[in-house]
Amino acid sequence: xxxxxxxxxxxxxxxxxxxxxxxxxxxxxxxxxxxxxxxxxxxxxxxxxxxxxxxxxxxxxxxxxxxxxxxxxxxxxxxxxxxxxxxxxxxxxxxxxxxxxxxxxxxxxxxxxxxxxxxxxxxxxxxxxxxxxxxxxxxxxxxxxxxxxxxxxxxxxxxxxxxxxxxxxxxxxxxxxxxxxxxxxxxxxxxxxxxxxxxxxxxxxxxxxxxxxxxxxxxxxxxxxxxxxxxxxxxxxxxxxxxxxxxxxxxxxxxxxxxx
Numbered sequence: 001x002x003x004x005x006x007x008x009x010x011x012x013x014x015x016x017x018x019x020x021x022x023x024x025x026x027x028x029x030x031x032x033x034x035x036x037x038x039x040x041x042x043x044x045x046x047x048x049x050x051x052x053x054x055x056x057x058x059x060x061x062x063x064x065x066x067x068x069x070x071x072x073x074x075x076x077x078x079x080x081x082x083x084x085x086x087x088x089x090x091x092x093x094x095x096x097x098x099x100x101x102x103x104x105x106x107x108x109x110x111x112x113x114x115x116x117x118x119x120x121x122x123x124x125x126x127x128x129x130x131x132x133x134x135x136x137x138x139x140x141x142x143x144x145x146x147x148x149x150x151x152x153x154x155x156x157x158x159x160x161x162x163x164x165x166x167x168x169x170x171x172x173x174x175x176x177x178x179x180x181x182x183x184x185x186x187x188x189x190x191x192x193x194x195x196x197x198x199x200x201x202x203x204x205x206x207x208x209x210x211x212x213x214x215x216x217x218x219x220x221x222x223x224x225x226x227x228x229x230x231x232x233x234x235x236x237x238x239x240x241x242x243x244x245x246x247x248x249x250x251x252x253x254x255x256x257x258x259x260x
Contacts, residue, residue, distance in 0.1 A: 045106075045113050050123030053116055057104060066128055067207035071100070072196065078203040078212055080129035082142040088121045098193030140202050140213060143195065144228040153233025156226045160216035172237070180210065183234060190242035197231045 047053060055064070058074070066075025093105035093114070104110035104117060112120075154172060162168065166178035174184045182188065183197075201222070204212030213222040222230075 044111065045116070048116065048119050050119055053112070053120050054123060057112065058120065061100075063207075066124070069207075072199060073205060073207045074124050075128045076203050076206060077128065077130035077133050078139075079199065080125055081131070081134040081137070081139050082202055083199075084142075085121050085125065087142060088124070089117055092117045092120060096193055096196065099196050100191055140222070140224045140227055142199075142202075144198060144231065145224075146228065148228040148230075148232030150229070150232045150236050152226075153229035153231070153236075156222070156230040157233055160222060160226075160230065164210075172233075184237040186237060186239040186242055189234065189238045194231055194235050197234055198227060201227050201231060 061069060061071035062074045063069030067073040072079075091101060092112075093103065093110075094108050095101045095103035102110070104112045106113055154168065157165075157168060161183070162178070164178050164180035165183045166174040166176050168174045168184070172184075174182055177185075200210070201216075202213045204210045204215075206212070213227060216222055
């Protein structure tokens with residue numbers, strides 16, 4: 001048989017076989033119905049898994065396990081003793097004024113729904129709160145009820161904070177930060193709100209070795225008034241604009257603000 005005739009005969013046979021196979025596939029689809037489309041991934045606003053939500057939105061600042069983090073470590077049982085769920089939800093949703101905490105609620109420009117924020121708040125409390133540890137303790141209130149006495153706050157700082165964060169001179173300036181670093185540096189104070197200072201003073205940072213309000217002065221837990229006053233004294237070290245030079249010379253500006 002000539003080559004051309006043989007080629008076209010084989011081609012016709014192959015084409016016929018392909019037609020039969022395609023027809024068979026079409027019949028199967030008719031019998032089985034249209035192919036189902038499966039949604040492989042959840043919509044971002046439908047994710048309700050704590051580990052995913054916390055890991056993607058919180059862990060970068062607050063630590064994978066809620067500790068050893070640049071921002072406040074959420075793995076702190078004492079914190080859950082002073083802050084209720086509504087307070088934590090509000091901070092998560094709307095951010096923290098005067099600090100670096102951003103707003104995560106969709107209503108405030110964030111990406112999380114109220115339900116997702118509730119999942120995070122509930123998940124943190126379930127994992128890290130230990131209410132049995134706090135039974136019988138008269139905890140200081142979460143928020144201050146008055147502005148505080150700056151002058152008295154300087155005395156509290158000298159007794160409760162200076163051994164780790166540096167001794168303040170007569171003008172209120174801390175020239176040598178101490179082993180735990182300065183907490184009066186205006187740059188640091190520009191990154192944290194008064195509420196943030198109060199929260200750390202009460203709850204401490206056990207992950208970093210900072211004691212809570214019960215152990216700053218051995219045998220003398222700090223009172224609500226002392227906490228409020230020392231925060232007022234620390235806040236008095238803020239500069240109107242954090243980029244301005246630190247007070248120099250005789251410290252007149254710092255003396256005016258601290259009352260010392």
